[in-house]
Amino acid sequence: MRAYPVDIFHGLLQGKSVIYAAGRLENGETFGLLDDRVPPCFYIRTSDASGLDALWQKHRAQRQSTDWTTMDGEPVQRLTLPTVRDLRLLEKDLDHRGIRTYEADLDYPQFYRIRTGIHGMVRLEGLWQPSRHVNRFYINPTMSAVEGSPDLRVLALDIETDAQASRLLGLSLVSWQLQSSQRTEEVLLIGPPRADDPPDTHALPDEKQLLQRFRERVLALDPDIITGWNVIDFDLTVLEKLSKKHGIEFNLGRTKEHSFGKQSQYFGKGRMVIRGRQVLDALQMVRHTLTNFEDLRLNTVAQELLGRGKTLAIEEWEDAAQKIEQAWRSDRPAFCQYVLEDSRLVRDILIRQGLLDLTLTRSVLTHLPLEKAWGSVAAFETLYMGALHQRGMVAPTRGIDGSEEEGGTGGLILNPVVGLHEHVLVFDFKSLYPSVMRTFNIDPVAFIQGMKEGEGITAPNGAVFAREPAILPGILHEFFQHRAAARERGQAAAAYSYKIIMNSFYGVLATDACRFADGQLADGITTLGQKLLLWMQTYFTKRGFQVLYGDTDSLFVAVPELSTMPLAERLALGQKLSQEANEALAQALWAEYQVDSHMELEFEEYFRYFFLPADRQGGGSRAKNYAGLQKDERSERLEIKGMEAVRSDWTPLARRLQRELLAMLFQRTPPAQMVTHIKAVIRAMQAGQLDDELVYRKRIRKPLEAYTRTTPPHIKAARLLPRTVRVVRYVMTSEGPQPLGFVKAPVDHEHYRIKQILPIVEGLAPFAGFRADEACSGHTALLFKDDYDEDHSL
Structure with missing residues (x-):
């Protein structure tokens, strides 16, 4: 049976930490599983392991020799622990002794995903039995990765309260499936039933009974994903607090465990843990669209994307809670319409933008759970550590061997030639920094080896990268291939996911939030990018063209001879010039670095007229500001950037x-x-x-x-x-x-x-x-x- 593990988590069984998972089977049923075959472990250098027998015994650690090494080649030993708690205590003791650890900080489910390669759809094989919380429960099943997209169930939730969020007025539930048209909508509210109540409205006599009915409905609808606008920091947090007040069990999941919130000091970083399900905040997902909004209020985003918004007109300076409560008291149809439309808007925004498909795709690509799928650092680390393990290497615990210096060199900006110009071709390096990494073998291990040996490919900032084929260029090569295949198949969500993941790798390597980051390594990427842009500027200048402006990966080149050509020939010349530039660059890179070029300068667009404004003082130019009349074979449009x-x-x-x-x-x-x-x-x-x-x-x-x-x-x-x-x-x-x-x-x-x-x-x-x-x-x-x-x- 094919299945999708919606949630992978851990618990204790007979004094040992084990992995649990729950999710959706391809036949629509739910499943759970237990796996006790991958115990918690981490690594230390073999040179640090002797003379600590009392410490191993104290923490019940089993020490095993391995043929694995650190990234700089030192042999390591594996320490296996009965529980996650034992692991954390041992890690702390070793840290106090000044002994380096490797992968000791990994979240146990993350470690399990990396070790087993479980991400996305799997084939489950083995015996199962019915369970109270899921249809089928497996113990130590055989699992293997398979292709496919799960048909998950989604529930959008919205609650309305008084101004202090201390009293519940009502809530709405809107449910749907990703791959079918099945939908349900309902409103639960406090008060006596009325003749004018809209359909699918359920009136409950008090708050306690409403909360009980809410839990019953969530379990009956059985969603894989729960969402809403600011649903974690507000809706579910309030429901948890009110349930506790009334002594009601707040368990919305597929296990016997209570659901609970984890607050964060950073907005949007809180979590709501509902075992067997994933809680995804629609507000946070919308941040990953290509649309810029005036603000991230639901009404603003909905008006921009859907052309409709909230059903009660409330100015921001007005007392919204008072106005909503007034509708609840005196205009029940308006209140029901308001609370229901909020959940509908969330559903329609997510569907219109394909955000759940994007999140699912990104989760599969990064080997991360849905709730963490948009984290760039976690994505890079998980992918890279999986590849490290295939090479018999382990990663340092976060904070060990890391560089305190962040990358500081940015992209190069060529001074704009102020004024109005004609016949301008725009050329753009396709995925500049990922292509630089592939071309120059830029990678954490290659950097460590190159700097240690002093031989390899040297970037303009002095960073040296070994020539032996490295991990990161290999990951990027696969991503480029998969992205191209996804585009050919018309899989826009997958193609977009590959692109943004690849483009995030430079930023990850430039921040100390990542265990593999190094400032000199990151600056090696950007200084090479700068050199390539300058090389292209020189190339086009020698060809007799004027480079009007350049920014990181783009060049704007005036080509006067276009004035005598029909439009189709102008566009064809742009393609021809980019092809010739790529051939010349490949030869230059081989001559200077002896590397095969993966750089691709694309002809992006043609401007009949192109305007670069002066600064407001009239004494210079304005970078990242321009406007142009773009023309192609189908249309003509005004394009404005930064102005x-x-x-x-x-x-x-x-x-x-x-x-x-x-x-x-x-x-x-x-x-x-x-x-x-x-x-x-x-x-x-x-x-x-x-x-x-x-x-x-x-x-x-x-x-x-x-x-x-x-x-x-x-x-x-x-x-x-x-x-x-x-x-x-x-x-x-x-x-x-x-x-x-x-x-x-x-x-x-x-x-x-x-x-x-x-x-x-x-x-x-x-x-x-x-x-x-x-x-x-x-x-x-x-x-x-x-x-x-x-x-x-x-």
């Missing part, structure tokens, strides 16, 4: 105006028409017709009372609100900044002309042929620059 039009700290009016002016600039609109448009916008604004577009939106990052030395406008506005908010929306008035809903003075339109419109116009006017100050004033004389040709050419 005010795509920044949330500028008003909607300024953002809109900049987009309009850029479009006019690229369409070669005569300057008189551009000025006419600017003046029309100013007149409409001054007439009060555009007040809806004059709203500033600023996030408040500190308590209001912490602003003492200076008081920015958004803080002044926030202090006028009756309640503290995370994001304040305000307008500038004749009496200063005032928040929406509390605007009492006239809007200061002159402020917006000077602080929002004028800076936008100033950035474009020199390249469009008119003067910004006069375009933004009421004067028309001396408006146009003398050096602008009548035919409006550059």
